[in-house]
Amino acid sequence: MIDRIKTVIGHLKFPTFQGGIHPEVDKELNGPKPSLIMELPQKVRIPLVQHIGRPARSLVQRGDMVKTGQVIGEATGFVSSRVHASISGKVSMIKKMPVARFKRGMCIEITSDGKDEKIWENIHRNWRELSRDEIREYATSAGIVGMGGAAFPTHVKLTLPPVARIDHVIINGVECEPYLDCDRSTMCHHTRKVVEGLHIIMKMMSARQGVVGIELNKPDAIEAMKNEIGADPTIKVEVMPLFEKYPQGGEKQLISAVTGREIPAGGLPLDVGCLVVNAGTALAIYEAVVGGKPLISRNVTVAGNCLKESVNVEVRIGTMISDIVDWLGGFSREPQTVILGGPMMGQSQFSYDIPIIKGTSGVLFFAKEKQKQLDMMPCIRCGKCVDVCPVGIDPAQICQAVEFGNYALAEKLGLRTCIKCGCCSYVCPAKRELVQLIEMGEHYIKNKDKKGH
Amino acid sequence: MEETFLIASPSPHLRSKETIARIMWRVTLSLIPVIMYSAYHFGVKVLVPIVFAMASAMALEVVCLAARRKKIAIVFDGSAALTGLLLAFNVPPEIDLWILFIGVAVAVCIAKHLFGGIGYNLFNPAFIGRAFLLAAWPAEMTHWTLNGVSTATPLGILKEHGYSAVVEAFGSKTAMYWHMFIGDIPGCIGETSALLIIVAGGLLFYWKIINWQTPAAYLMSILLLSWMFGGNSGFMSGDPLFYALSGGLCLAVFVMANDMVTSPLTLKGKFVFGLGCGVLTFIIRKYSAYPEGVSYAVLLMNACTPLIDKYIVNRRYGTQKA
Numbered sequence: 001m002i003d004r005i006k007t008v009i010g011h012l013k014f015p016t017f018q019g020g021i022h023p024e025v026d027k028e029l030n031g032p033k034p035s036l037i038m039e040l041p042q043k044v045r046i047p048l049v050q051h052i053g054r055p056a057r058s059l060v061q062r063g064d065m066v067k068t069g070q071v072i073g074e075a076t077g078f079v080s081s082r083v084h085a086s087i088s089g090k091v092s093m094i095k096k097m098p099v100a101r102f103k104r105g106m107c108i109e110i111t112s113d114g115k116d117e118k119i120w121e122n123i124h125r126n127w128r129e130l131s132r133d134e135i136r137e138y139a140t141s142a143g144i145v146g147m148g149g150a151a152f153p154t155h156v157k158l159t160l161p162p163v164a165r166i167d168h169v170i171i172n173g174v175e176c177e178p179y180l181d182c183d184r185s186t187m188c189h190h191t192r193k194v195v196e197g198l199h200i201i202m203k204m205m206s207a208r209q210g211v212v213g214i215e216l217n218k219p220d221a222i223e224a225m226k227n228e229i230g231a232d233p234t235i236k237v238e239v240m241p242l243f244e245k246y247p248q249g250g251e252k253q254l255i256s257a258v259t260g261r262e263i264p265a266g267g268l269p270l271d272v273g274c275l276v277v278n279a280g281t282a283l284a285i286y287e288a289v290v291g292g293k294p295l296i297s298r299n300v301t302v303a304g305n306c307l308k309e310s311v312n313v314e315v316r317i318g319t320m321i322s323d324i325v326d327w328l329g330g331f332s333r334e335p336q337t338v339i340l341g342g343p344m345m346g347q348s349q350f351s352y353d354i355p356i357i358k359g360t361s362g363v364l365f366f367a368k369e370k371q372k373q374l375d376m377m378p379c380i381r382c383g384k385c386v387d388v389c390p391v392g393i394d395p396a397q398i399c400q401a402v403e404f405g406n407y408a409l410a411e412k413l414g415l416r417t418c419i420k421c422g423c424c425s426y427v428c429p430a431k432r433e434l435v436q437l438i439e440m441g442e443h444y445i446k447n448k449d450k451k452g453h
Numbered sequence: 454m455e456e457t458f459l460i461a462s463p464s465p466h467l468r469s470k471e472t473i474a475r476i477m478w479r480v481t482l483s484l485i486p487v488i489m490y491s492a493y494h495f496g497v498k499v500l501v502p503i504v505f506a507m508a509s510a511m512a513l514e515v516v517c518l519a520a521r522r523k524k525i526a527i528v529f530d531g532s533a534a535l536t537g538l539l540l541a542f543n544v545p546p547e548i549d550l551w552i553l554f555i556g557v558a559v560a561v562c563i564a565k566h567l568f569g570g571i572g573y574n575l576f577n578p579a580f581i582g583r584a585f586l587l588a589a590w591p592a593e594m595t596h597w598t599l600n601g602v603s604t605a606t607p608l609g610i611l612k613e614h615g616y617s618a619v620v621e622a623f624g625s626k627t628a629m630y631w632h633m634f635i636g637d638i639p640g641c642i643g644e645t646s647a648l649l650i651i652v653a654g655g656l657l658f659y660w661k662i663i664n665w666q667t668p669a670a671y672l673m674s675i676l677l678l679s680w681m682f683g684g685n686s687g688f689m690s691g692d693p694l695f696y697a698l699s700g701g702l703c704l705a706v707f708v709m710a711n712d713m714v715t716s717p718l719t720l721k722g723k724f725v726f727g728l729g730c731g732v733l734t735f736i737i738r739k740y741s742a743y744p745e746g747v748s749y750a751v752l753l754m755n756a757c758t759p760l761i762d763k764y765i766v767n768r769r770y771g772t773q774k775a
Binding site for chain 1: 458459460461462463464465466467468469470471472473475476527530569570571572573664713714715716717718719720723762766767768769770771772
């Protein structure tokens with residue numbers, strides 16, 4: 001009851017969005033975690049597809065020597081992204097291998113020579129003197145993609161159609177997924193760089209208002225960002241503490257929480273004058289524009305009840321999960337589930353033999369009791385899924401329609417509006433795989449559309 | 454690192470602790486004070502029909518599940534036991550057990566399993582059982598006793614002799630309200646004590662099993678209508694409190710009308726559902742030959758539920774704000 005009252009008061013006092021949940025989580029694993037930097041791995045495996053869009057084209061061959069930061073994959077179109085070597089050494093293998101989120105993709109394996117020779121050292125640009133096109137060029141050539149998980153090429157977001165205007169640039173420091181902590185760590189340890197990254201984007205977009213959205217459960221990040229912003233009164237940036245609720249870090253939900261605007265169906269954030277950039281991405285943009293550093297490393301939360309300690313760790317892109325575990329000193333007990341990303345929207349993996357990619361925000365290891373095999377019961381129409389749905393659709397009815405093969409009805413009920421946040425599956429007392437059913441329906445409709453013309 | 458078998462399952466990888474069984478058994482648990490009061494009020498022998506109804510409902514559920522080649526373990530989700538309990542709450546204390554058994558059979562086998570089992574029934578099984586018994590054995594279903602003496606319910610007196618006769622039977626208005634509130638009146642096994650049913654409703658709300666929409670709308674509409682049109686001396690002369698405390702109204706408002714399976718999905722829909730229940734209950738009580746109309750009102754609104762779900766939906770994200 002107290003929780004309910006707190007929720008009501010929280011809704012009144014702090015901005016947030018409609019619907020959503022407060023997942024019950026393992027509190028020991030959910031707090032702030034120490035931040036480490038991982039030592040260089042012996043080898044990295046860098047997929048050519050780490051982003052939404054067309055895979056990059058390999059520029060190297062087996063046996064080539066590469067330096068840290070060298071371009072090894074060139075973008076193959078506008079919606080595509082460059083890939084860089086994250087360590088120096090020898091290309092030891094180019095082969096199709098499993099990649100998180102993208103099933104299988106061509107990967108370039110580099111065996112370290114231990115020197116970590118960088119190609120971009122001693123660059124310091126003053127971004128205030130750069131033109132917009134130069135800034136965009138630096139961000140594009142650094143291979144930056146959305147680091148909150150979606151991995152959408154950032155330069156595409158930064159390129160506006162001629163008529164569009166952006167008035168709000170929003171830094172996404174929400175990190176609503178339980179256990180994940182890497183954005184908080186980024187905001188606390190690289191505060192100035194994140195804020196300058198925001199300034200760079202605001203300059204590019206000619207946006208008048210910058211907002212940093214952070215949930216109330218990260219007081220240190222709110223504090224740090226506020227202090228940093230207070231130092232520079234010339235640019236209008238506001239830190240907005242948001243009421244804690246999942247999935248506030250979703251682009252649509254964050255825009256609702258911050259501005260009260262809603263992206264029209266089928267539209268983009270720029271349709272409502274907003275641009276949302278993850279805190280880690282803002283850092284990467286700063287480092288690329290000012291320091292010339294390509295996206296070759298990122299902050300990752302490594303957590304779970306199978307580890308001695310849960311940490312945030314800065315790793316090179318392409319580091320194998322198994323190497324991270326070994327470096328952390330192995331497991332305290334055998335995990336049954338490995339999840340890349342958060343527990344709500346992440347993907348469980350078939351093996352430890354999988355690399356960290358640009359969009360990997362967390363690696364979670366859980367032993368059995370977290371992962372019960374659940375029997376799916378019939379829907380008892382309790383309506384909890386409808387109450388928590390942040391986009392106002394009716395998962396119960398849509399899934400029933402999908403189960404009975406009535407895809408037309410499912411579509412009419414709003415199947416395509418779904419953002420796959422998983423709130424419905426979380427609350428369902430019948431333990432129905434609602435998100436999975438909706439995805440099945442989407443697949444079917446997509447395939448039918450393809451055949452249609 | 455040696456290769457092990459990893460479990461790969463679809464997201465989300467976190468699930469709430471809530472299960473169907475937990476919901477059903479919690480509803481049953483919330484009604485235990487009502488059962489205890491009933492045993493005190495009507496005598497311990499009233500536990501016989503309650504236990505009998507629950508046991509036979511579970512037994513019949515097992516038979517139905519076996520016939521439908523479903524997992525027998527489903528019976529432990531508690532929904533059958535709850536149906537039995539609620540049906541027992543809706544029959545007079547002196548009911549013959551074989552009549553009760555037929556009611557349970559209609560509820561579990563016809564109202565629930567012929568429609569496809571848990572989740573698929575269109576109508577509240579317990580109310581279907583009650584409606585069937587009321588039609589088949591009207592005399593037995595309206596034969597009220599208290600302390601071994603035949604008597605009449607407040608609603609029965611109201612229908613036969615008018616409002617003043619009810620007040621007379623209790624002595625004063627205050628005494629009437631008090632007796633009806635704590636449940637010291639004749640009636641069905643589980644419907645007399647408004648107090649304990651409200652407590653049960655509070656628990657269910659606390660456990661997030663019921664929402665405020667249905668009870669509030671139901672109560673509001675019945676109070677308003679009975680106040681405006683319930684009396685015999687014109688507009689605004691009714692006694693809303695009497696209406697609210699009498700018969701099975703509280704049980705329906707706080708427990709039975711909130712049945713998840715047979716009420717609408719959205720909160721707005723639940724509110725409309727509650728309003729409809731209130732209006733229909735009042736119309737049946739006031740203008741039909743029956744003194745009590747709660748079960749029929751809820752059943753009629755159950756029939757409207759698919760319609761409500763079709764037309765009263767939440768605003769979808771990205772569609773125009775109203």
